[in-house]
Amino acid sequence: MEEFIHRYGEEHGLPFEVESFSDGSQIVERDASRFDIILLDIEMPGMNGMEAAHKLRAADADVVLVFVTNMAQYAIRGYEVGALDFVLKPINYYTFSVRFERAIHRAQKRESGQVLLNLPDAVKRISTREIYYVEVQNRMLHYHTEEGEFVLRGTMQQAEQQLERYHFVRCNHWYLVNLRHVTEVRRDTVIVAGQELEISRRNRTAFLTALTNYVGGDR
Known part of the structure; x- marks a missing residue:
């Protein structure tokens, strides 16, 4: 996904800063408001993506959440935390870029001055x-x-x-x-x-x- 993000950025002239986390508990310890988009795998060791999403949403009502999973049944549960979208595995660049563009549009609405x-x-x-x-x-x-x-x-x-x-x-x-x-x-x-x-x-x-x-x- 990180490769896809940078590829999308090169194609559209958009620079991105990307941070990676291996467990849900690692990201909830950070300030969610410093991120524009958070891509969450559902299955992670320790705290899973859905648990992390609930905590992230409690900390920031606007951060854009996108789930990555091979379990489509989580789509309905995504409404609980205001998830924008789901990317189903296996991931290909075309599908990812469409979902990512949508996430960017949503993130731009958070812009304030x-x-x-x-x-x-x-x-x-x-x-x-x-x-x-x-x-x-x-x-x-x-x-x-x-x-x-x-x-x-x-x-x-x-x-x-x-x-x-x-x-x-x-x-x-x-x-x-x-x-x-x-x-x-x-x-x-x-x-x-x-x-x-x-x-x-x-x-x-x-x-x-x-x-x-x-x-x-x-x-």
Whole structure:
């Protein structure tokens, strides 16, 4: 698999750092968040892949898990830990590359960054993952986040340029939504972190397309 990963990287111009572990207990002792994709063999000495997956998922809700096994019956159990996919043995490069590309697409959705908010009395650094949505009112931007609401002067165009690469999309003129935090779409509204925001007719198609690609574009 390590050879396949580097071969895929050479073909697509993507450098990868690869670490190998011979037992499930070895990987769960590491910080799961430092990995983008974890390929887990089901059968390993000591802690098996399924046990390791439960512990990894408890430590990191987003890390991409892909099982490698010759036992297809584990596919159903994979839903317990949010496994993205399975690679069945014996492994060939074509099958592996298809599954690996899907894992890369999912991993890219984890990407986050840091932005600086120039507040009236301070400069606040915040992770884009912690921002639920941005609202504009009277030329003031309201950042609704896990830590609360932060208000600063600015335009929606500036916020959009800063956050677009992190999967923020407008649902109407006044709101820029982090697709990561969308939990439900109703007829003309979207639920973001428990708040119901209107989807305008003008933005509806683009917003729903972006959301569909975000949720299912790795399939």
